[in-house]
Amino acid sequence: EADIYQTPRYLVIGTGKKITLECSQTMGHDKMYWYQQDPGMELHLIHYSYGVNSTEKGDLSSESTVSRIRTEHFPLTLESARPSHTSQYLCASSGELATGATGELFFGEGSRLTVL
Amino acid sequence: GDSVTQMEGPVTLSEEAFLTINCTYTATGYPSLFWYVQYPGEGLQLLLKATKADDKGSNKGFEATYRKETTSFHLEKGSVQVSDSAVYFCALSEAGGFKTIFGAGTRLFVKA
Numbered sequence: 001e002a003d004i005y006q007t008p009r010y011l012v013i014g015t016g017k018k019i020t021l022e023c024s025q026t027m028g029h030d031k032m033y034w035y036q037q038d039p040g041m042e043l044h045l046i047h048y049s050y051g052v053n054s055t056e057k058g059d060l061s062s063e064s065t066v067s068r069i070r071t072e073h074f075p076l077t078l079e080s081a082r083p084s085h086t087s088q089y090l091c092a093s094s095g096e097l098a099t100g101a102t103g104e105l106f107f108g109e110g111s112r113l114t115v116l
Numbered sequence: 117g118d119s120v121t122q123m124e125g126p127v128t129l130s131e132e133a134f135l136t137i138n139c140t141y142t143a144t145g146y147p148s149l150f151w152y153v154q155y156p157g158e159g160l161q162l163l164l165k166a167t168k169a170d171d172k173g174s175n176k177g178f179e180a181t182y183r184k185e186t187t188s189f190h191l192e193k194g195s196v197q198v199s200d201s202a203v204y205f206c207a208l209s210e211a212g213g214f215k216t217i218f219g220a221g222t223r224l225f226v227k228a
Contacts, residue, residue, distance in 0.1 A: 006159075031214060041154075041203050041221040050214060058215075090159050094216075097148055097167055102209040104150070105216055107159030 003027050006091050006108035013081055014116050021076045021111045023091035031095075031102065032074040034058070034066060037088040037110070049074060081115040088112050118143045122206045122219035129196055130227050137191040137222050139180075139206035147208040149173075149182055149189040150216070154203045163191075163204070201226045 004025040013019055025032065030051040035043045045058030049068040063085070064078050074093075078085055089111045097103040123138040141147065148167045152160040164173030169184035178193045189206060206219040 033215075041223065043160075043205070043218045043221075045215060048214065092160075102213055102216055103148075104162045104165065105152070105160070105207075107161065109157075109159045 004091065004093055004106050004108045006089075006111050008111060009109060010112050010114075012114045012116065015080075015082055017081050017115075019078050019081055019113070021089055021091075021113070023074045023076070023108060024072050025074075025093040025106065026072060027093060027095070027106065028071065029093035029095050029106070030071065031093060032068065033092045033094075033105070034064075034074070034076050035090040035092065036060060036062065037090055043090070047076065081113075083115045086113060086115050118147070118208060118210060118213075118217045120206050120208055120217050120219040122204075122222055124220075125203075125222040126225055127222060128225045128227065131198055132195045133226075135191070135193040135196045135200075135224070137204055137206075137224070139189045139191065139219060141187050141189065141206075141208050141217075143187075143208055143210060145210050146184075147210045149180070150207040150209070151178070151180055151189070151191050152205040152207060152218075154205065154221075156202070160205060196224075196226045198226045198228050200224060 034047040044060035046062040047066040091108045092105040119142045150165045151163040153163045154160045164175040166173040166182035172181045209216045
């Protein structure tokens with residue numbers, strides 16, 4: 001069973017509110033990721049981190065921001081939510097394979113955000 | 117850049133039917149290959165993986181073989197069950213890379 005946790009699982013908020021989606025892992029992984037999943041199922045990488053104090057933007061532009069102050073914690077923040085931010089957000093972490101490739105991704109159960 | 121292409125869904129099968137979901141990839145090096153599964157309302161979980169050419173990954177009756185010559189990693193199962201209904205994602209990661217590249221996902225429906 002994966003040791004990566006996301007809260008909240010479901011969130012319904014009004015436009016303009018600030019929200020933080022929490023993600024924590026207990027596996028000691030250096031690499032962590034945030035994906036946005038649209039209703040068509042496709043996954044879009046929006047942020048990732050190599051380790052503490054490292055954050056990078058992903059392939060899909062996002063108005064959200066992330067921080068990595070502790071290895072186990074990788075929260076995502078939206079300063080002012082809009083209906084276009086309505087989506088499923090998936091957090092993941094990974095170690096490294098012996099080949100040097102990024103290893104298996106461990107996913108949280110996701111946070112489904114609805115902005116009215 | 118690297119990419120993964122998998123067959124479009126949805127795929128609808130009757131219970132005990134044979135399943136194939138095609139996946140091909142483009143990569144500059146020698147990537148590791150993965151299949152992930154996402155059940156309704158959940159995050160993704162690893163189904164199987166292969167880290168070098170000719171490796172076969174297997175789990176829960178599913179299999180996929182890393183074919184370098186055809187740059188493919190097709191997912192197969194001999195007899196599907198209703199509980200296999202889910203979305204399946206093919207993915208790759210390159211040595212030294214920090215990102216996993218996902219295909220668009222294939223939704224599978226299995227009817228009783």
